Amino acid sequence: QSAxxxxxxxxxxxxxxxxxxxxxxxxxxxxxxxxxWYQQHPGKAPKLMIxxxxxRPSGVSNRFSGSKSGxxxxxxxxxxxxxxxxxxxxxxxxxxxxxxxxGGTKLTVL
Amino acid sequence: xxxxxxxxxxxxxxxxxxxxxCAASGFTxxxxxxxxxxxxxxxGLEWVSGISxxxxxxxxxxxxKGRFTISRDNAKNSLYLQxxxxxxxxxxxxxxxxxxxxxxxxxxxxxxxxxxxVTVSS
Numbered sequence: 001q002s003a004x005x006x007x008x009x010x011x012x013x014x015x016x017x018x019x020x021x022x023x024x025x026x027x028x029x030x031x032x033x034x035x036x037w038y039q040q041h042p043g044k045a046p047k048l049m050i051x052x053x054x055x056r057p058s059g060v061s062n063r064f065s066g067s068k069s070g071x072x073x074x075x076x077x078x079x080x081x082x083x084x085x086x087x088x089x090x091x092x093x094x095x096x097x098x099x100x101x102x103g104g105t106k107l108t109v110l
Numbered sequence: 111x112x113x114x115x116x117x118x119x120x121x122x123x124x125x126x127x128x129x130x131x132c133a134a135s136g137f138t139x140x141x142x143x144x145x146x147x148x149x150x151x152x153x154g155l156e157w158v159s160g161i162s163x164x165x166x167x168x169x170x171x172x173x174x175k176g177r178f179t180i181s182r183d184n185a186k187n188s189l190y191l192q193x194x195x196x197x198x199x200x201x202x203x204x205x206x207x208x209x210x211x212x213x214x215x216x217x218x219x220x221x222x223x224x225x226x227x228v229t230v231s232s
């Protein structure tokens with residue numbers, strides 16, 4: 001089972017919006033709504049940012065939003081802030097190996 | 111506050127064994143599935159294994175199947191990962207993670223522990 005496909009890096013200026021894509025197949029992203037997104041700052045544990053495609057946990061800024069179309073899920077961060085600079089990972093339930101992660105996307109705030 | 115604290119990592123020779131532990135607090139441990147996720151140095155996240163709330167359902171990544179065994183002790187609020195026949199490619203930071211919703215085995219992970227580092231090298 002291959003990892004979900006994410007861009008290696010994205011960047012944006014403070015105040016701008018960026019979108020990170022996460023492409024899978026009908027056996028994972030396209031077939032289930034158990035898509036989640038995690039933020040990881042250097043040397044820190046991952047933190048849940050989005051679950052079930054588009055739900056935000058309590059305490060996560062509403063600048064973070066998630067969506068899905070077909071086999072591709074997306075994480076959008078609006079009003080970019082310096083503190084958003086981190087690695088972001090998507091994850092999905094799969095019918096085969098049960099859990100798969102994307103390769104990760106490094107977000108740089110210019 | 112939910113807390114997950116991993117322990118048991120260290121330097122081990124290829125082919126040897128290691129047992130990781132995760133001590134949980136701040137929630138009803140036996141209501142939730144628990145998982146192990148690892149991250150090799152400078153690399154991305156890789157799911158390793160998960161166990162349901164009552165140990166009735168267990169899953170493993172193909173890369174560890176037959177070598178690793180996940181278990182839990184609900185009386186001790188603890189999760190374990192017995193790792194046998196370790197390989198250099200098992201070198202990683204191993205995170206313990208709570209499933210984000212009750213009763214199911216798979217879903218999303220929230221929260222994660224801080225991880226314990228396993229280094230497999232001669």
